[in-house]
Each structure stands twice: as structure tokens, then as C-alpha cells.
Amino acid sequence: MSTLTDPPKPAFRLSQLIYDTRYRSITIQLVALLLMVLGIGWLVNNTVQNLAALGKDFNFGFLDNSAGYDINQRLIDYNSQMSHGRAAMVGILNTLLVAFLGCVTATVIGVIAGVLRLSKNWVVSRLMAVYVEGFRNVPLLLWIILIFSIMSESMPQPKDFRGAEPAASMIFSDHVAVTNRGIWIPRLGFTNSLSGNEAVASVEGLPAVATGGADWALIGVTLLISIIAIGFVRTRASQLQEATGNRPTTWYLQLGLLVIPFVIVALFLGMTVVTPFLKGFNFTEGTHLRNSLIALWIALSLYTGAFIAEIVRAGILAVSKGQSEAAFALGMRPNRTMNLVILPQAMRVIVPPLISQYLNLAKNSSLAIAVGYMDVRATLGGITINQTGRELEGMLLLGGFYLLLSLLISSVMNYFNNRTQLRER
Amino acid sequence: MKKTVFFGALTVAALVAGVASAATLDDVKARGSLNCGVTTGLVGFAAPDANGVWEGFDVGICRAVAAAIFGDPTAVEFVPTTGQTRFTALASGEIDLLARNTTWTFSRDTDLKFEFVGVNYYDGQGFMVPKDLGVSSAKDLDGATVCIQTGTTTELNLADFFRTNNISYEPVPIETNAEAQQQYLSGACDVYTTDASGLAATRATFEAPNDHTLLPEIISKEPLGPLVRHGDSEWGDIARWTLNALVSAEELGVTSSNIAELAAAPTNNPEVNRLLGTEGQLGSMIGLDANWAANAIAAGGNYGELFEKNIGESTPIGLARGLNAMWTEGGLIYSPPFR
Numbered sequence: 190m191s192t193l194t195d196p197p198k199p200a201f202r203l204s205q206l207i208y209d210t211r212y213r214s215i216t217i218q219l220v221a222l223l224l225m226v227l228g229i230g231w232l233v234n235n236t237v238q239n240l241a242a243l244g245k246d247f248n249f250g251f252l253d254n255s256a257g258y259d260i261n262q263r264l265i266d267y268n269s270q271m272s273h274g275r276a277a278m279v280g281i282l283n284t285l286l287v288a289f290l291g292c293v294t295a296t297v298i299g300v301i302a303g304v305l306r307l308s309k310n311w312v313v314s315r316l317m318a319v320y321v322e323g324f325r326n327v328p329l330l331l332w333i334i335l336i337f338s339i340m341s342e343s344m345p346q347p348k349d350f351r352g353a354e355p356a357a358s359m360i361f362s363d364h365v366a367v368t369n370r371g372i373w374i375p376r377l378g379f380t381n382s383l384s385g386n387e388a389v390a391s392v393e394g395l396p397a398v399a400t401g402g403a404d405w406a407l408i409g410v411t412l413l414i415s416i417i418a419i420g421f422v423r424t425r426a427s428q429l430q431e432a433t434g435n436r437p438t439t440w441y442l443q444l445g446l447l448v449i450p451f452v453i454v455a456l457f458l459g460m461t462v463v464t465p466f467l468k469g470f471n472f473t474e475g476t477h478l479r480n481s482l483i484a485l486w487i488a489l490s491l492y493t494g495a496f497i498a499e500i501v502r503a504g505i506l507a508v509s510k511g512q513s514e515a516a517f518a519l520g521m522r523p524n525r526t527m528n529l530v531i532l533p534q535a536m537r538v539i540v541p542p543l544i545s546q547y548l549n550l551a552k553n554s555s556l557a558i559a560v561g562y563m564d565v566r567a568t569l570g571g572i573t574i575n576q577t578g579r580e581l582e583g584m585l586l587l588g589g590f591y592l593l594l595s596l597l598i599s600s601v602m603n604y605f606n607n608r609t610q611l612r613e614r
Numbered sequence: 615m616k617k618t619v620f621f622g623a624l625t626v627a628a629l630v631a632g633v634a635s636a637a638t639l640d641d642v643k644a645r646g647s648l649n650c651g652v653t654t655g656l657v658g659f660a661a662p663d664a665n666g667v668w669e670g671f672d673v674g675i676c677r678a679v680a681a682a683i684f685g686d687p688t689a690v691e692f693v694p695t696t697g698q699t700r701f702t703a704l705a706s707g708e709i710d711l712l713a714r715n716t717t718w719t720f721s722r723d724t725d726l727k728f729e730f731v732g733v734n735y736y737d738g739q740g741f742m743v744p745k746d747l748g749v750s751s752a753k754d755l756d757g758a759t760v761c762i763q764t765g766t767t768t769e770l771n772l773a774d775f776f777r778t779n780n781i782s783y784e785p786v787p788i789e790t791n792a793e794a795q796q797q798y799l800s801g802a803c804d805v806y807t808t809d810a811s812g813l814a815a816t817r818a819t820f821e822a823p824n825d826h827t828l829l830p831e832i833i834s835k836e837p838l839g840p841l842v843r844h845g846d847s848e849w850g851d852i853a854r855w856t857l858n859a860l861v862s863a864e865e866l867g868v869t870s871s872n873i874a875e876l877a878a879a880p881t882n883n884p885e886v887n888r889l890l891g892t893e894g895q896l897g898s899m900i901g902l903d904a905n906w907a908a909n910a911i912a913a914g915g916n917y918g919e920l921f922e923k924n925i926g927e928s929t930p931i932g933l934a935r936g937l938n939a940m941w942t943e944g945g946l947i948y949s950p951p952f953r
Contacts, residue, residue: 269773578726
């Protein structure tokens with residue numbers, strides 16, 4: 190009679206780490222981890238050794254020191270006595286400004302070009318093909334430099350606007366000056382500013398105007414309340430439509446909600462348009478759009494717009510033809526078909542690649558170096574590093590900023606993507 | 615066993631990291647050429663000629679150092695650097711010597727960890743304007759647009775000057791001298807400011823140099839000189855004493871035309887003999903051949919010859935010696951004795 194026993198367990202052998210599929214993956218992962226740790230260790234060790242050899246330490250104290258240099262484009266108050274940290278902040282805001290302007294314009298250009306490239310009109314679709322292929326196949330840097338050179342070489346100098354018979358004159362009935370130092374456009378000022386103390390008369394005899402943060406904040410809040418109210422009206426209209434089948438006419442209500450509070454606040458603050466005029470060497474008053482900003486903004490928009498056009502075209506083509514045929518069969522007009530049927534379905538194809546285009550645009554804005562636009566690369570990553578000798582700290586901060594910016598953009602866009610995704614039931 | 619490998623790897627890593635900061639002279643000798651940082655192009659100071667050969671006042675310093683080490687003034691790799699990249703290039707070891715009209719300042723010497731080996735040009739910051747702008751003083755420049763090379767001391771001086779005079783300006787940051795020239799000539803800025811010598815050199819390349827004028831104000835002291843990294847004093851000595859040799863040569867009347875004769879046999883001037891290596895052991899003290907200084911002087915001539923040939927009054931740049939005359943002639947150029 191024999192008794193049942195467990196089969197003898199084979200002893201664990203070292204070779205199993207490689208040949209036994211149960212252990213192999215763990216072995217590979219451990220080796221990879223070890224190599225990675227060694228690699229990072231080597232880099233850190235090398236850095237520490239070389240810093241020590243140069244007699245440098247590692248600290249961020251330089252951010253509190255006085256910067257000593259001036260920045261031409263400032264969205265917040267800044268002068269050369271303020272700290273390097275403040276200068277970096279000015280640069281960050283300049284980067285955000287051009288990235289934001291670029292993303293908005295690129296999206297508008299891209300959507301229009303993408304839709305038009307599908308047009309049945311041969312000339313229009315070919316023209317758009319030329320635009321897309323032309324811009325996406327030539328390096329961005331060349332476009333930036335080209336636009337900058339056109340601006341600075343072929344536009345009139347401010348002094349050409351002077352004299353009884355000037356060689357150049359302002360356009361839009363003397364409101365906009367296009368010069369080789371940039372474009373001056375009118376700005377909005379407030380005669381009854383809430384932050385009144387900074388009100389100055391630009392010319393003797395004219396009323397004093399000021400631009401105050403408080404004034405803009407008030408206008409912003411007003412517009413926000415208007416928009417919330419409009420949203421409420423629209424929701425109610427939709428509810429009524431669901432219940433009765435008839436959508437009440439609300440456009441005059443919406444328009445009124447938007448315009449009337451704004452007009453009241455504007456009158457209260459005494460909002461006026463301040464036109465630029467020539468004084469001394471340059472135009473003064475008005476808003477100065479520098480060549481560097483214009484070149485960077487236009488080039489980034491046109492370049493990224495070409496990519497977005499292709500994404501939009503792909504998104505629209507991805508919606509099956511039956512969808513539009515069905516919509517037409519229901520008697521929908523073409524623009525309603527596009528807005529209510531095609532685009533909502535195309536969005537789920539468009540948004541993910543759109544995110545990476547926005548990220549590209551934000552990072553490409555560091556090409557500002559070519560035209561001297563004072564972005565964060567130029568302030569923190571340029572002059573500050575050069576004056577303080579803190580290459581490692583400065584570059585780490587700079588890298589950290591772009592990383593944070595990219596993550597922020599992609600999380601916002603991912604949220605939007607989740608909202609527009611097709612929900613299957 | 616794994617532990618051994620780990621520590622072995624760490625040791626290797628430490629060694630590799632350590633080697634990078636060994637003696638610069640040995641690195642240069644092993645490489646067979648000197649890596650010398652210069653401007654991206656400033657006529658008279660450092661610019662390639664029609665055949666692509668670098669020449670100029672700062673280039674002359676590079677060639678003299680190369681000649682002192684190798685006996686060959688052409689054993690130089692010129693690395694063009696901008697105002698912003700120069701310090702990183704030097705600190706990282708990409709270049710051994712920076713001769714790029716760089717101002718000697720306290721913070722660059724101490725905080726940035728560099729060692730200035732002397733002054734080869736005493737300069738100051740000036741302003742250049744077109745004559746038809748009708749400006750005769752820098753204090754009239756309220757509201758002007760100013761082209762400025764970014765990452766320089768001039769950028770900081772400019773901010774200080776306009777702030778202390780309580781006038782405003784619009785800075786246009788520029789990366790290189792060539793870009794500044796283009797922006798200035800197209801009228802995108804009213805004023806170009808940099809070291810007065812640089813302005814003179816830039817103006818000399820204009821089609822109509824007489825349409826432009828330098829304003830009388832010199833708003834800063836800009837002692838320009840070559841520099842090396844902190845921490846390798848032997849290398850610093852070689853650069854410093856090569857510069858001093860050029861200066862001493864002018865003082866002692868040693869020129870590129872009579873040097874072959876003077877170096878052939880001891881003369882009756884003991885200082886000339888020590889300088890040229892026909893007497894004493896100065897070469898071995900500094901770790902070079904006995905005729906190191908003779909080679910350095912033969913490369914492009916003494917200090918005065920370099921000055922006259924590249925930026926002096928006979929050249930289009932036309933700078934007078936001024937502060938840069940020998941101390942015996944009322945200037946500041948002075949070398950410690952070769953003894």
C-alpha cells in the first residue's frame with residue numbers, strides 16, 4: 190500500500206532568477222532599478238564634486254538680492270531695485286501672456302484653416318493647404334526672425350511721424366501707430382479711478398486718467414456676474430424648451446444683461462480711450478505692443494495654427510459621413526449640422542492632440558531669446574543667471590516652471606476632454 | 615560581490631568627476647591647443663578676417679598665451695561667446711581662457727569664482743547716437759529707446775545711470791554686437807550703449823561713420839581683462855605673466871622686429887635677458903620653456919604693437935592710447951618686474 194505524498198519541492202536555484210518566468214520579471218526590474226539609482230547617484234555625485242571644485246554652494250538666496258537690471262515689458266510693477274525673484278515673476282507673466290495669446294489665436298486660426306481645408310471650393314482648400322504645409326515645414330525660429338526683421342526694418346521710425354508733412358502717419362483715424370519699435374494702440378483709462386492717486390493728465394488740458402487694478406477688478410466682477418446671469422437665463426430657456434417644445438426668445442435679454450451693467454460701471458468710472466501720441470523720442474500713452482511680442486505672438490500662432498488645422502481636419506473626417514447625411518435628412522441646416530452633430534463628435538478626436546500642441550506652444554515661447562522678448566528664460570534663465578553665476582539653481586527653477594506650466598495646461602485640457610468625451614450608455 | 619561592484623562604480627564615478635578639475639595646463643598641453651573664448655565679432659578686438667583667421671586685440675592675448683605654452687601662436691581654438699554664454703563656458707571648462715573685453719568687477723571675481731589676470735584695456739561705458747537726433751548729452755535721453763547687450767555690466771550701469779538721473783528709457787535687450795548694430799542702424803533704437811572702445815569699433819564698420827557721434831558722458835569704469843577659473847593658480851599665473859610680458863616688452867623696447875636679435879644672445883640689460891630667458895630660470899619657475907615670453911612677444915608684438923595694429927589711431931577704429939598708455943607716458947599700463 191502506498192501513501193499519497195506531496196511531490197518533492199525542488200530547491201530554489203539561482204539560475205531560476207533568469208530562466209524561471211515567475212522570477213525573471215522581478216530580476217529585470219531590480220536590475221533596472223539598481224542601474225537607475227546608480228545613474229542618478231553618479232549625476233548627483235558629479236554635480237556635488239564639481240560644485241565643490243569650483244568652490245560654489247547651492248542655495249536660492251540670490252532670489253532676494255536686488256536685480257539691478259531693467260525690463261521693458263512689465264505686467265506688474267517692477268524697477269531695477271527690486272529682487273531677482275520679482276524679475277523672474279515679471280518674466281513668468283510675460284511667458285504666460287505670450288503663451289495665452291498664442292494659444293487663443295492659434296486655435297482660432299487652426300479651426301478656421303482646418304474647416305476651410307475641407308471646403309469644396311478648390312481655390313480655398315488649396316490656399317489652406319499651402320498655408321498648412323508652408324508653416325509646418327519651416328522651422329519656427331525662422332518665422333519669428335522673419336516677422337521681427339520685417340517689423341524693425343521696413344516700418345517707419347517714430348521720428349517719421351513728426352513735422353508738418355510727416356513721412357508716415359497713424360492709421361485708424363490717428364489711433365494706431367505702427368513703427369519699427371512696435372505698435373502703439375489706444376488703451377482704456379479711467380477719469381474717476383478708484384485707485385485715484387495715480388491719475389495724471391497726459392497732455393495739459395485733457396482730463397487726468399489712470400489705469401488702476403481696482404478699476405479693472407470692478408469691471409471683471411461686473412462681467413462675471415453678467416455671464417452667470419446669462420447662464421441662468423439660458424438654462425431656464427432650455428428647461429422651458431424641454432417642457433413645452435418652444436424655446437423662448439432671449440437674445441435681447443442676454444445682450445442687455447451683458448451690456449447694461451458694463452455701461453453703468455464704465456460711466457461710473459469715467460472710462461475713456463487714451464490715444465497714443467508722439468512725445469520726445471517715442472510714442473507715449475496707449476499700449477505698446479513691442480516688436481518682440483508681435484513677432485513671437487504671430488509666429489507662434491501661425492506655426493501652431495498649421496498643426497491645429499490638421500488636427501481639426503482629421504477630427505472632422507473621423508466623424509462618419511452617415512452622421513451628416515442623417516442630420517440633413519432631418520432637415521438641419523449645414524451650420525447647425527456642424528455645431529450640433531459633427532463638432533461635438535469631432536471634439537473627442539481633436540482635444541487630446543490639441544493638448545500637446547498647447548504644450549508645444551507654451552514651451553516654444555522660450556524661442557523669445559531670438560528677438561529679445563523678456564520672458565522667464567530671458568530674466569531668470571538669462572540675465573539673473575549671468576549676473577549671479579547661479580546656473581544650476583536658475584536652470585532648475587526654469588525647468589521646474591516649464592514643467593509646472595505644462596502639467597497645468599494638460600490637467601485643464603484633460604478636464605475639458607473628460608467633459609466632451611462621448612458618453613456611451 | 616554586488617557590494618564590491620557598487621562601491622567600485624561609486625569610486626569610478628568619483629574619479630571621473632574629480633579629473634575634470636585637474637591642472638588646466640596639463641589639459642591644454644594634452645589637447646595640443648588652447649581653447650580661448652572671444653566675442654562673436656567685434657572688429658579690432660576679435661573678429662575673423664576675410665580668410666576666416668581670427669584677429670584683434672583680444673585675439674592677440676590668446677595667441678600670446680598659446681605661443682608661451684606651445685611656441686606656436688596658431689595653436690588656439692577660438693570659441694565665440696555672447697555676453698550671456700561666456701561665464702558658463704569658462705566655468706564649465708569649455709574654454710581655458712576668456713579674453714572677451716570682460717569687465718573686472720568684485721562679484722565676478724568673488725561670487726562667480728573667476729580670476730582676472732590683469733587689465734588689457736581701461737575702458738568706460740559710453741553712448742552712441744545718430745547726429746541728426748540732436749542730442750548732445752546723455753541726460754537729454756529721457757524716454758529714448760536704448761539698445762543694450764544683455765548679460766553685461768553695461769546693462770546694470772545703464773539702469774543705475776537712468777535711475778540716479780531720474781529719467782526713463784526703454785531697454786531693447788540684444789544678444790550680440792552684430793544684432794545691436796543692425797537694430798541701431800534701422801532706427802529701432804535711438805541709442806546704442808556699450809564700452810566706448812566697442813562703440814568706436816562698431817562705428818568704424820558703418821557705411822557713414824561720421825553721421826554718428828559718441829556722447830561726452832562716460833558713465834562707468836570698465837577695466838577689461840582676460841580671466842580664468844578660480845582654483846588653478848598655476849594656470850592663472852601663466853595668463854597673468856604672459857600679459858605682463860607683453861607690457862614689459864613695450865616698456866623695455868622689445869618689439870616683434872628686434873626680438874630675434876635680442877633673444878639670440880644675452881644683452882647688457884639684465885631685465886631683458888630675464889624676460890627673454892637668456893639669463894635666470896624664470897621659464898622653469900612658471901612651468902614653461904625658457905623662451906616662453908620671447909615666443910609670446912614674437913606672436914604678435916608687444917602690448918603697444920598689438921594696440922596700434924588692431925585698435926590704434928592708424929586703424930579705422932582710431933582709439934588713442936589715453937589711459938592705456940605706458941605708465942612712463944602718463945597712462946595706467948604697468949607691469950610688475952620680471953625678477
